[in-house]
Amino acid sequence: MDVARDFDNRFKTAVEKNFDQSADAYDRFEERHHLFETLTRRQLELIEPSSPERILDVGCGTGISTLALHQAMAGRSPNIYAIDISERMLLRARERCKALKGVYFFRGDAENLSSCFNESFDAIFYTASIFLLPGFAESLRQASHLLVPGGVLSISYYAGLFDENGDDAIRKAFPEQKYQYGAVPIGELVSCLESLPETRTTRVDFRFEVSRDFLFDFLSIPAQSAGLFPKFPYLERIPKVREFCDLLVKRVDPVFMGWEFLITRTRGFLSSCLNLT
Template sequence: MAEIFDKKAQDYDEWYRTPKGRLVDRIEKEAIYEYLHPRAGMEILDIGCGTGNFSLELARRGARVTGIDVSEPMLQRAREKAAREGVSIRFLRSDARRLPFPDESFDAVVSVTALEFVPDLRAALQEAYRVLRAGGRLVVGVIGGRSAWSRYYEAKAAREPDSLFRWARFPTLEELLAAMPGKEVRGTAVLFIPPDFDFTKEEEALALEEEARRAGRTDGGFICAVSFK
């Protein structure tokens, strides 16, 4: 699995420079921060941190961040970005299923678009919960199953033998909520804009997003859940 992500490290960040990538990233971050509430001094573990997209932003907000990922090339890109910005983040190579930390090590654990690539979602969530301190929160965001986006990635995997999405399993919001350990579990779905939309039309895209949310839809391309310990 690590080798699949190793090959993507060099050009992974290019996605965030496109109109689609910028808006999707904005929508996903808004959903995550609605549950995470990062603050200065908070110790946060970022599982599946990749090239550091969330880790760096959390560090900018004053959090003390540890990022883990299975791909060393991804982590190296993250370290380079952190060094350029002058922010201190601990990046470690580790499997989400076997975290190298004692019980109750972090105030919060976050994982964004990573755990859909882990064979046993429930086991990975239990491991994340293990390293969470009492009173802390676990916040998880993944590509939502039975959505326009999951169908898009499934089609991509069928066409491209080397697609990393061949190894992905996309849970529905209901399935993610059922797998979350802890108490006060709740979740939300966002990213109802279809992947083939013209993302240069940002106002139209956001209007579609708002309409879907008002309708109470749960089949968003990005689903997010929180639980507490």
């Protein structure tokens, strides 16, 4: 096994473990701040005028994105298929969406979608998940083959924390701090999307000011705190995260969270738009 593959496997194992520990924390965070619902609804808005009937939700977590998709499409009766690698996350997702018709959950690897699905989809969503996939390029390649002609990929990407000038807030406040936002640099992600045949990708920035409490709630999620303090057990990370947030908002004020939406449309959609004009 080469070094890169070994790193990817260890990273995926760590991600699965952290997310198994994160189900309760994600739900508590979402109840207070509604971030992932907001991201999902915005992604759905950005794919208009597409009106998908069959959707794949990749990295669905505790089902927040899946529920948001279903609610936002009330009256359209879509079929939504959702996949995640964490069984504990999926238990919560199934409970959250148990009353919904046309919603199906599967445990599986987002980097091996073709082994999980033989059918095609009108839209595939990666809501706050793509940056946690070392093998994101293979996942996107397989996802593109699962799209019908005219289908669309919709991605929300965590770009980081920034000051009012757009500079990295963590690097500014803690020059010595090593913090990796995820496994996927934005440049590599964009290049990968642009390399998909017969597609066109657009990017939309989304930044908003965040409070100290928001930062603490977000960064204390096990899967997030591991990025800040990977060598410490979870319970030992919490006081470190608290101190980190206190110092961050003192050294950088205001602090903004940044996300990027990437919408990749296939040739069939582009052709239909040209015909309409």
